[in-house]
Amino acid sequence: MRSVFAREGVQEQAAAPLLSWLTWVYPNRPLTEEFDRIIAAGYVKGADLWHLANALFLDPERSGLTFLTLDRRQRQVAARLGFTR
Known part of the structure; x- marks a missing residue:
């Protein structure tokens, strides 16, 4: 979100x-397992991989977390992993 606000020129006070x-x-371990699961589900860019890996870390069963993204490819991979939107 900070990146979007910076790109759009939103002042820090407003954001x-x-x-x-x-x-x-702040994961307390490497996210290697999550990265492997995501890569098996499809290609995403580095930051998108990190975003998905953190979502898997927070909700490994994908039962209580809605995954939000505006990126089509990331949304497709998230759906393959079992996330809803």
């Missing part, structure tokens, strides 16, 4: 309330 509900994910 802060919108970002306040986000929680950063």
